[in-house]
Amino acid sequence: MEAVLKNVASAVELLAVAAHTSDAVSQWDEKTLSRAFHWARYCEYVYTRFHTNSAGRRVVEKQLQHTNARLRDAFTDYREVSFMDLPRCEHLLLLALLSNPQLPISTMKILFGKKDVTSRHYDYKEVTGLCSHLIQCKSACKVLRPFSGLSAVGADAEVQGEMLMKRLDALLSQGSDPQQAEHFLHSVLLLSEEAAHHSCLVITAALLTASDSGTQTSSHSFLLNWLQKEHGVLQHMGSTLPSAVLKDLARAHGKFRDAYFSALKKWASEMKYSLNDGEWLPEGTAPSLSFQEMVEHFSDLFDACPSLRRNAEDELLALKILDGDFDARGLSVWGDILSELKK
Amino acid sequence: MTELQQPLSQLQETSEPLLNAQKVQFWLDKAVAWDRAGGAHAQKDICRHLRGLTDFLKQVLAQISNIGSTAETVKELPFLGQILGRLCWNPYVTVGDTNRGLLLQCLWGLYSENPTNAVERKANQWIRKVLCRLAAEEDNPAAEILMKNTCVPPKEYHLRVLKKMIKQHQENIGKTCCPKKSTDPSCRCSCDVIQTTSEAFVPLIDCPEASPVICSLLQHPGTSFIDALSEDFLDALNSTDSSLALDETALVSVWYHSLPRLEEAVLDLLKSVISTGSAPQNLEQQVLKTQLPKACAQHCSMFLVVNDIFRSILRQAEGNLVVQSVIQTFTRCFLKELEELEPRTSTSLKAFFPQSPPSLLVPLLTLPSG
Numbered sequence: 001m002e003a004v005l006k007n008v009a010s011a012v013e014l015l016a017v018a019a020h021t022s023d024a025v026s027q028w029d030e031k032t033l034s035r036a037f038h039w040a041r042y043c044e045y046v047y048t049r050f051h052t053n054s055a056g057r058r059v060v061e062k063q064l065q066h067t068n069a070r071l072r073d074a075f076t077d078y079r080e081v082s083f084m085d086l087p088r089c090e091h092l093l094l095l096a097l098l099s100n101p102q103l104p105i106s107t108m109k110i111l112f113g114k115k116d117v118t119s120r121h122y123d124y125k126e127v128t129g130l131c132s133h134l135i136q137c138k139s140a141c142k143v144l145r146p147f148s149g150l151s152a153v154g155a156d157a158e159v160q161g162e163m164l165m166k167r168l169d170a171l172l173s174q175g176s177d178p179q180q181a182e183h184f185l186h187s188v189l190l191l192s193e194e195a196a197h198h199s200c201l202v203i204t205a206a207l208l209t210a211s212d213s214g215t216q217t218s219s220h221s222f223l224l225n226w227l228q229k230e231h232g233v234l235q236h237m238g239s240t241l242p243s244a245v246l247k248d249l250a251r252a253h254g255k256f257r258d259a260y261f262s263a264l265k266k267w268a269s270e271m272k273y274s275l276n277d278g279e280w281l282p283e284g285t286a287p288s289l290s291f292q293e294m295v296e297h298f299s300d301l302f303d304a305c306p307s308l309r310r311n312a313e314d315e316l317l318a319l320k321i322l323d324g325d326f327d328a329r330g331l332s333v334w335g336d337i338l339s340e341l342k343k
Numbered sequence: 344m345t346e347l348q349q350p351l352s353q354l355q356e357t358s359e360p361l362l363n364a365q366k367v368q369f370w371l372d373k374a375v376a377w378d379r380a381g382g383a384h385a386q387k388d389i390c391r392h393l394r395g396l397t398d399f400l401k402q403v404l405a406q407i408s409n410i411g412s413t414a415e416t417v418k419e420l421p422f423l424g425q426i427l428g429r430l431c432w433n434p435y436v437t438v439g440d441t442n443r444g445l446l447l448q449c450l451w452g453l454y455s456e457n458p459t460n461a462v463e464r465k466a467n468q469w470i471r472k473v474l475c476r477l478a479a480e481e482d483n484p485a486a487e488i489l490m491k492n493t494c495v496p497p498k499e500y501h502l503r504v505l506k507k508m509i510k511q512h513q514e515n516i517g518k519t520c521c522p523k524k525s526t527d528p529s530c531r532c533s534c535d536v537i538q539t540t541s542e543a544f545v546p547l548i549d550c551p552e553a554s555p556v557i558c559s560l561l562q563h564p565g566t567s568f569i570d571a572l573s574e575d576f577l578d579a580l581n582s583t584d585s586s587l588a589l590d591e592t593a594l595v596s597v598w599y600h601s602l603p604r605l606e607e608a609v610l611d612l613l614k615s616v617i618s619t620g621s622a623p624q625n626l627e628q629q630v631l632k633t634q635l636p637k638a639c640a641q642h643c644s645m646f647l648v649v650n651d652i653f654r655s656i657l658r659q660a661e662g663n664l665v666v667q668s669v670i671q672t673f674t675r676c677f678l679k680e681l682e683e684l685e686p687r688t689s690t691s692l693k694a695f696f697p698q699s700p701p702s703l704l705v706p707l708l709t710l711p712s713g
Contacts, residue, residue, distance in 0.1 A: 047494065087494040098475040101468075105454055112447050112474060114440070130498075131478040135443065137501040139434035140550055144508045146386075147543050150515050155507040159500065160489050167493040188489045198485055 001056075005063040008046055011039040011089065012064065012081045016071045019079065019096035026102045030110050030127070036093060037127050043089035050083075052174060057083060094130065152245045153201040161205025164188060168206075168219040178222070185226050189233070200237045203227065204245055208252060224255040234263050239287035243296065247304035257305050261312060264297055265319075268337060273330040280333055295340040302341075313338065362402050362420070370399050371422045374429040389435040390545040390575045393442065394582045396430075400445035403427075407452035414462040416453065423453075424469070431473055435546045441583065450474070502552075509556055512540055516559045534571040537563060541576035548579040561596035577601060595638040598645060605645060608635060609652045616669050626672045636673060640680035643694045649673075650695075 014036055017024050028036070050056040061083050068080040085092060094111075097103050111131040141156075148154040153161075171181040189199040207220060227234055238246070238260060250257040270286040271294070273279070280291040289297070302309040316334045323332035330336070373392060377385045403423065410416045416423065427449055430436045437443045450470050455463040481487040481497060490500050519536045541560050547553035560572060581601045598605040612633050616626065630636060639646035653670050660666045681695075692704050699707075 084494055088491075088496045091496040091498065095479050098471075098479055101471060105451070105456065108471075108474065109451060111478075114444060131474070132443065132447070134498050134501065135437055135477050136440070136550060137498070137505050137552070139438035139443075140505050140547060140552060141501055141508065142434035143386075143438050143546055144505075144512075144543065147508075147512070147539075150511040151507075155504050155511060156483070156486065158507055159503045160486065162503075163489055163493040163495055163500075184492060188485075188492050190485055190488070195485055202485075202489075 001059065004046060005060065007039075007042060008060060008063055008086075009067045011043050012067045013071065014039050015081060015089065015093055015096060016075050016078060018093055019077075019100065020075050021100055021102050023102065025097070025100050026104060028097075028103065028107050030107065033097075033107055033110060033127050037090060037130075040089040040093045043086040047083070047086035051170065054174065060086075098131075152242065152248070153205045157198065157201035157205045160202045161207075162209055164202060164206045165209050165219055165223075168222065172219055172222060181222060182226060185223070196233070196236050197240055200233065200241060203233065204237065204241060204249060207249055207256065220253065221255065224253055224259070228255070228259045231263075234259060235267075235285075235287050238263055238267070238297065239289055243300045246297070247300050250301055250304045257301070257308060261301060261308065264294070264301065265315075268294055268333050271333050273333070275330070278330075280330075280336065291336070292340075295337055298337060299341055313341070362399075362406050366399065366402075367420060367422060367426070370396070371426050374426050374433070377433055377435075378429050386435065386546075387542075387575075389433070390542070390579070393435070393439070393546060393579065396436065397441055397445065397582075400442060400449060403449050404445060404452060407449060412463075413453050413455050413458075413466050414460055417462055417466070424466075427453075428469075428473065431477060437477075438546050439549045439583075440551075441549050505552055509552060512543075512556045513559050516540060516556070516563060519563070537571035538573055541571075542573040545573065545575045545579045548576075549583045558590060558593040561593040561600070562590075572600065580604070591634055591637075594634055595641065598638055599642060602648065605648055606652060608633060609649055613656065613666065613669060617665055623668065626668060627676060630669070630672050630676050636676035637680045639677050640684055646677070646695050 018036065046060060050060055064081060064083060068078075072078045072080070081089075081092070097111075098108075110128055113128050113132060145154075145156075148156075151158060167184060168181060171184060172178075189203065190196075203223065206223060237249075241249075246260065250260055267282070267286040267289065270282065270284045271280040271291065272283045274281050280294075282288050282290075298312075302312065316338050320326075320332050320334040320338060323334060326332055326335060327339075329339075373388075377389055380388075403420075406420070407416055410419060427446065430442075430446055431450075436446065450473070453466050454470050455467060458464040458467055481490075486500065489495075490497060515536060537560060540556065544553055544556055544560070548557065560576070563571075577600050580597060581603050598608065612630065612635065616629060635649065639649055653673070656666060657670065693701055696704055
């Protein structure tokens with residue numbers, strides 16, 4: 001353990017030197033560069049080894065605090081390195097070097113050079129072409145993004161959903177405070193108007209990741225509980241996601257099916273009949289779904305979950321009776337929904 | 344068929360003509376227009392011009408080397424910085440190895456190791472800034488936040504997204520099935536998929552991660568019988584400098600669609616035998632390894648092209664024993680492959696040798712026994 005702590009301290013120091021605009025970096029050649037990235041890779045290994053081991057993690061964190069304090073005194077504008085930064089050390093090193101005007105141009109050329117053409121797969125340990133490959137991947141994603149119709153939610157959301165689930169699994173399996181997991185969800189699932197749609201896609205992808213372990217099932221459950229509390233998100237999902245996706249979600253998760261059904265009932269209850277338009281219109285906080293769309297949502301839900309249908313129809317009938325059991329159109333949204341569903 | 348007047352000198356480099364103001368203005372206008380239109384809308388136009396852009400960038404690079412000083416280059420080509428800058432932010436340009444490599448070389452060419460004036464110092468700063476932003480900037484705030492909170496580095500994230508996109512395209516191609524007869528009306532939708540996908544992958548022809556889709560497109564049964572591949576895709580395939588990592592079926596498909604590629608493969612074989620001086624026992628292995636005999640046995644049209652190349656070379660390299668032995672070995676391998684083909688798929692010998700009287704063919708092509 002002592003050796004590990006010493007190595008972590010050295011790696012963090014190296015990162016500080018890389019960022020600092022002194023003569024040290026101006027001496028960096030390919031060998032130094034290679035070694036530096038090797039150290040950054042070591043930090044990733046330390047994270048992988050200790051992130052589920054809380055005792056080990058605490059020891060590493062203590063070392064990091066100590067090293068940060070020392071480096072804060074030695075370097076101006078020092079950026080502290082936390083335990084959570086360790087798996088991204090390679091990227092932090094790259095950022096530090098690229099922003100450092102002292103980095104020799106010959107060394108920079110190595111990073112942007114052509115990667116080894118004899119090897120089909122990018123060799124992680126090799127620094128040649130590191131930036132070139134990154135630019136290529138980012139560009140390729142941008143070029144292919146307009147063709148994202150091949151997947152219900154898009155490749156970005158799918159990968160982000162996987163990342164979200166993996167982190168959630170880790171947080172929940174560590175036995176840490178559930179508030180930490182909730183805080184994580186709040187931090188990453190941006191709910192501003194612009195970001196809401198994308199967040200819905202990520203949540204959908206996360207819920208549809210194959211659940212083949214107990215950990216993932218409880219993570220799905222946690223996410224669904226969180227979703228039920230975030231009415232705005234569920235509302236957005238219900239009103240913007242394609243029906244095929246909503247059906248998949250309802251089929252995969254009983255909790256989603258029930259939450260979605262409750263949400264649909266709530267939105268339907270807020271509709272008001274307009275005599276002028278001869279139609280039920282959404283009002284208040286309900287999403288702007290037309291009556292026909294509302295009926296389609298109920299119909300799709302019952303298609304996806306036949307077990308729900310009978311009880312649900314009984315429930316809607318009970319609501320219609322409460323409204324006065326009228327058959328004429330426009331008097332009870334429940335009656336009108338039921339008669340559309342029977343068609 | 345292309346006229347092969349001097350096949351072995353085909354690969355000689357010719358010096359690039361210098362840039363003129365008109366050419367520079369053309370590419371400046373293009374770079375600005377592509378920027379303004381935004382990626383997807385300008386896609387077709389960009390794809391059409393990628394090859395021309397490669398030539399232009401080669402000329403720029405030559406000019407920068409000729410001039411030798413950044414300050415002088417900026418004086419002579421005042422819009423160069425703007426052009427290069429805009430192209431750096433165009434993913435259709437930076438996705439392919441060739442154009443990205445040339446763009447970077449142009450930037451290195453403009454970098455002064457020991458700047459002596461303000462222009463050179465400013466150019467240096469700009470180049471470092473552009474490179475830093477290209478590698479480090481994330482344009483998706485949601486993804487960036489998630490990366491930080493899930494400890495996933497950008498390199499891993501973008502590679503995963505790309506691999507997923509590639510896989511989805513492959514699955515999409517795999518889902519389509521195209522019967523061999525082109526008159527079958529149900530062929531239409533799968534041809535649309537092949538057409539659209541090949542169009543989308545034009546800028547990725549020399550992006551190694553894209554090779555599974557390129558192979559799938561080339562191997563798809565439909566593409567042998569119906570020209571579903573986009574013209575721009577075939578053009579890009581013809582003109583890319585980089586070697587594509589293709590398996591046997593895809594390679595044969597490339598030759599089927601691209602005459603220059605087939606010619607190049609034949610010339611490469613001759614060059615490698617002549618330069619390495621293969622021992623006779625290794626020659627057969629070398630020839631078989633190229634897949635040319637097999638490809639020619641499967642496709643008569645390919646054989647006719649290869650045959651013409653050999654005839655032309657024999658005429659020029661008269662008496663060259665190495666060339667003769669390559670051709671003899673090739674013929675032997677070709678005949679063996681032809682024999683091994685299923686009888687119903689093999690074409691009659693007359694189709695392969697239309698000029699020769701049939702009575703001569705059989706004895707001439709019979710290998711001596713023993």
